Amino acid sequence: MDEVEVVVAHSERATLRVGNVFLKVDADQARIDAEVEAMASAPVPTPEVLWRKPPVLAIAAVPGTALGRLGEPTTASPAAWAAAGATIRTLHDAPSPPRPGRAGPRLDALAAELDGECAWLVTNDVLPADLVTRNREIAQAALRPWTPVFTHGDLQIAHVFVDDDEVTGIIDWSEAGQGDALYDLATLTLGHEKHLGDLVAGYGTDVDIDLDVIRAWWSLRSLLGVRWLIEHGFDPTAPGCEVDVLRSRMSA
Template sequence: MTDEVEVVVAHAERTTVRVGDVFVKIDGDADRLAREARSMAAAPVPTADVLWQQEHVLALAALPGAALGRLGAPSTASAAAWTAAGAMVRRLHGTPPPPWPGRVPDRHRAELAEACAWIVANGVLTERIVDRNRQVAEAAFRPFAPAFTHGDLQLDHVFVAGDEVVGVLDWSEAGRGDPVFDLAVLTLGHEERLDEVLAGYGAEVDVAVIRGWWSLRCLTSMRWLIEHGFDPATPGGEVDVLLARM
């Protein structure tokens, strides 16, 4: 019997397919893919096993367990699992960061202005909603000590079994970055789980900065999502996150 090829994600920059228990990532940026493999090797948290690597291609073994949750859907993971996810992020942030930069706030500031103009001009959201969230997003632009960050710690990139984190996927954006950004992406659309994550993280975090990153993330991703066939207005998704700040 031949295993079917499942397209996990596909766009102009990267494509991931699954065949049986093997995931194959194809990245147009060979350097980024090499950094991803190096990040996985250096991270003090469980990651997928690298089966083989070539220029532009990385093969990974499937992780056990199940995703912590999905954006736009209630998470069935336990409170203890969310707390364990917070502790996992703290271990990552406590490790010396790699030499290459991750997400840069100055770049986000320029992206924010352009994104807000596009959203209003195309009638995606009202100017009132955009202006309010742009004000909230300003909290993310503040001095911080760079840490080893995952850079795209969506909750479906964190796999748990019972109350334990058993693996973290997709390290393509890993690098030196704002540690609060990881916490914000992990809890995006699941504000009710924030206290559990912060309990596991165990360090003081300004919640206003997390909310700032929620608004910033949603505003700057809106155009990409729409142009690539995703619906940010899906219940519990990016539009609902922005409306929650009103």
């Protein structure tokens, strides 16, 4: 009998693996519905939905291995990163779903959330004030109008699978919807800045890609993520993770 592996678990949702089947347990049925809808409409490789019985969604494992993991060096080749860029471009060029994704809130609401998190980080002595202030300044560049596209919304490096320099699947679509294309590119390269050039080369240079905006999203995403990670049992201070990303911006 296959063992049950806890892939991730916190108060909002849990994902278990049994053999080649992943079981996603989520009390928010709307989030599961959005994930299934996004996978069905995305013109890129996604996991096969095996069955649904609320609050559980069963999906098949995708072939290949993850492009990498946050906080760890990636062994993926430049060609694999370029393939990921081309696949993301295919997604962004597709008709987007009607719902806003994680990367698609109103700018004023996002700015207010960011300022609130920055204040919390400083008031509670979680991070030094100069570190927060500098990254808040950098993050401002992301707070500009953008043309909404079909975004994954949580395109972490561990959510993209490759085999022989080809993308075999993208997982975890619960945050998909209309959003900023550069947010997806920034999320995938968070903590892996040296691979940004390969990713952009695959994505295509026929569109306007502002690298400073991508770097701004690194700061913005990290500032917004620290408290959530702490409160859900994760460590944003682990080597190569969110706090290290913020520190790297001090000398940028």
